[in-house]
Amino acid sequence: MQSFVKEIDFSKSEILSLIELSITFKTLKKNKISHKYLEGNNIALIFEKASTRTRAAFTVAAQDLGMAATYLGASEIQLGKKESVVDTAKVLGSMFDGIEYRGFSQEDVETLAQHAGVPVWNGLTDTWHPTQMIADFMTLKERFGYLEGLTIAYLGDGRNNVANSLLVTGAMLGLHVKIIAPKDLQPDSEIVAIAQQLSHGNTLTITEDVTAVEGADALYTDVWVSMGEDVDFKERIDQLLPYQINQALLAKTNKSETIVLHCLPAFHDKNTLIGQEIYETYGLEAMEITDDVFQEQADVIFQEAENRLHSIKAILYMTMTGNDHLPKA
Incomplete structure (x- = not known):
């Protein structure tokens, strides 16, 4: 399992694999072929900043892959206010199989990745927008x-x-x-x-x-x-x-x-x-x-x-399984 908090976390070949995998997932979606490869997993979606495409893409991608996604808005959790980012990472990491973070601080998303024990995905910070x-x-x-x-x-x-x-x-x-x-x-x-x-x-x-x-x-x-x-x-x-x-x-x-x-x-x-x-x-x-x-x-x-959906699906799959190819039918 691997987090994706900035592009340079991955090599050139891995980025290219993500792009090809995204195209594959798009084909599956267009042909209405079920691809619940991550069934039984749960992911948390932390949003300090408002979003249309990122929130919709992560939610639908999770559902298509067989996962449940829980939205955690800025006013709904204590991240950085009454609870440190480290403590939040440990709590959410014990309950979820992955965490998406969309907010201001690159340091916060990297701290989550360091302490959560599960993959963390950067849905946008002030510094990077890898997805x-x-x-x-x-x-x-x-x-x-x-x-x-x-x-x-x-x-x-x-x-x-x-x-x-x-x-x-x-x-x-x-x-x-x-x-x-x-x-x-x-x-x-x-x-x-x-x-x-x-x-x-x-x-x-x-x-x-x-x-x-x-x-x-x-x-x-x-x-x-x-x-x-x-x-x-x-x-x-x-x-x-x-x-x-x-x-x-x-x-x-x-x-x-x-x-x-x-x-x-x-x-x-x-x-x-x-x-x-x-x-x-x-x-x-x-x-x-x-x-x-x-x-x-x-x-x-x-x-x-639209490609936000298919690419986020590829990111979720590749980081949670460690594979850059789908199981053979």
């Missing part, structure tokens, strides 16, 4: 048929968990990765150093120049302000508006087949309370991606979202 990466690179593999040698460019807040994970995972898997962001929103030097150590011949580019999207097979963006981040919203908008994925920027790739990825939720229209508030306050109908680009790329973006 998202398996879905993302699974989507790229489905779309292009290969990964090594592809060029992917991330635009926006280059210091957030998605940018960190994309840079490191892309480096590990042999992609050319570009992080395009204002200087003070570029990845920390230690994250860049990890990525550089993992890359072998593939280029890693950190720049504030949006023309660097030229030649990109895929563009990637995320929300401009992460959950729980305390920033001057107007200042952040002014910083990142030049990095918005719109038709003009997409044209700078000089490739008609470039795809766009987004881990969602996306502020691409006014059809949410926050979207309406942004429009009324700042006059913007969209933020990190315009609605016309979002709609053009909707097939791949929602394919990426």
Whole structure:
């Protein structure tokens, strides 16, 4: 059994195995073939941050694999408040066969993994988003048929968990990765150093120049302000508006087949309370991606979202059994 709290917990071959296993699970799901390989197990889902895709994916994945999943919201347990993370890890580890954690602190998820005695999975922290990466690179593999040698460019807040994970995972898997962001929103030097150590011949580019999207097979963006981040919203908008994925920027790739990825939720229209508030306050109908680009790329973006289910299923199976292949029928 093995935890998955950051991408570098696994080797390149193990990450590739997770991607292939995800594709296998997707086929089983599409063909309605039962795959209750983990029947009888129970997992805990700790959520300090709200979630749609991560919560739904872990819940359905557990059910499809024959497991029961118990949701533990921030207001429902004492993690870090009246009970230490270590004590919580020992208690939950004695009752559950695995623990998912989605919250703020990378240190907390690593402490859980150290003391729980069962696999722990990082559903997102402020530093890393490893479960998202398996879905993302699974989507790229489905779309292009290969990964090594592809060029992917991330635009926006280059210091957030998605940018960190994309840079490191892309480096590990042999992609050319570009992080395009204002200087003070570029990845920390230690994250860049990890990525550089993992890359072998593939280029890693950190720049504030949006023309660097030229030649990109895929563009990637995320929300401009992460959950729980305390920033001057107007200042952040002014910083990142030049990095918005719109038709003009997409044209700078000089490739008609470039795809766009987004881990969602996306502020691409006014059809949410926050979207309406942004429009009324700042006059913007969209933020990190315009609605016309979002709609053009909707097939791949929602394919990426669905793949959270299949990839999390692969992560659960591989970490709980130690196997990267399914039992023979």
